[in-house]
Amino acid sequence: MTTTRRDFLTAAVTAAGAAVTPDLAPVQEHDHAHDHGHDHQGVPSDPALRVKALESLLVEKGLVDRSALDALIDTYEHKVGPRNGARVVARAWTDPAYKQRLLTNSDAAIAELGYGGLQGEHMVVVENTPKIHNLVVCTLCSCYPWPVLGLPPVWYKSAPYRSRAVIDPRGVLREFGLELGDDVEVRVWDSTAELRYLVLPERPAGTEKMSEEELAALVTRDSMVGVGKVSTQTEGVRA
């Protein structure tokens, strides 16, 4: 076995014409959980060097404007994320007329709260009930409703989730700690087109006196993808 993992990748990337640095190791963003305590902040990884070289070339050629890149990154790191979706959910829980609009004309209802745009141009909201549990996946790539949930987490884009969500949704949910009974119907939504799906989770019991703001603080990203439920114990999306 003389062909190493690194050789494979180098060959592939060279074939793709991307050999801007001589040394192209596999990437450090990996599809596994981060409970093994290693450090991502050390020496720049090789893909970091390669991406840096490519960005410099594109800037020098006048193909991209660095301030536009900064603006895009800032948007998805700080401005657009699951907090938006949590606000939509909390509004739907507290305003029945809004909930009706949200379920029947999702784009307009989400726009009422000021959200919409890239990768959320065509929204569909599906409602969880005690008898119906909805789960969202994109088996072909990584389609996800950016304006309300931000960019997707690694697990959503990973092969394990994409492959099994459609054939074994109950098994996948069990891995997220959710055991559903036989009296519950599971509906999986495979985002194969340009429609983007948001799950409206059930409002937990014991929250009758909570304000919309307090409710929004309970809503988790996972509950809006359909891999979790909201409870008074859940810590929602950080403000």
Place this chain on the structure above:
Amino acid sequence: MNGVHDLGGMQDMGPVQAEKNEPVFHEPWQGRAFAFTRAMGAWGKWNLDAVRFQREQIAPVDYFRMSYYERWVVALVELMLKDRMVTPAELESGKPDPGSAKLTPPLTAEKAQILVTKGVPASRDVAVAARFHSGERVRARNINPVGHTRLVRYARGKIGTIHMDHGVFLFPDTNALFLGEKPQHVYSVRFTARELWGEQAAPQDSVYIDMWDDYLEAA
């Protein structure tokens, strides 16, 4: 193309591993790769379907070895080379070829905000008759195109019911190859889990798949 990207129904990929309090980008380069891929799209030389198709053509062994944003970079480089926006020599040296003109990027910081808030709708406001209607039984066609398609393998030949009509959208199979938008209706089609997976599936469960008119036939 029956590629490895079409993952629905595979069973040997291991457990789903969710990370607590995951950052948007694990390392800065991922954010840069995300952003310059989006910014290059603003030149209008390709479209989202063409980008997806390019990523799908990464060889299977590499597809699984590469992380998500590395696939983005590899596909972007391919697209830029095809459109002669960069040359192999430039990628090698990291410098613009001597004498190449400096261009003006179409995506400024201001326009990036507009892109984010307005998006790029794939719906088309044209009158196209719907071939199917809610409640009708349909069969997903058994086709195996070697180009781009969003007709998932696990549903081909299976019978479902039209759940709803989403309206008219451009057609990825032709759009990805720059053969026109061929606007047509997209439907949410409900397939019972048992129709897709047999007796092992829970009888009450189902999968809703978005499908273009051309993917369907009457059943």
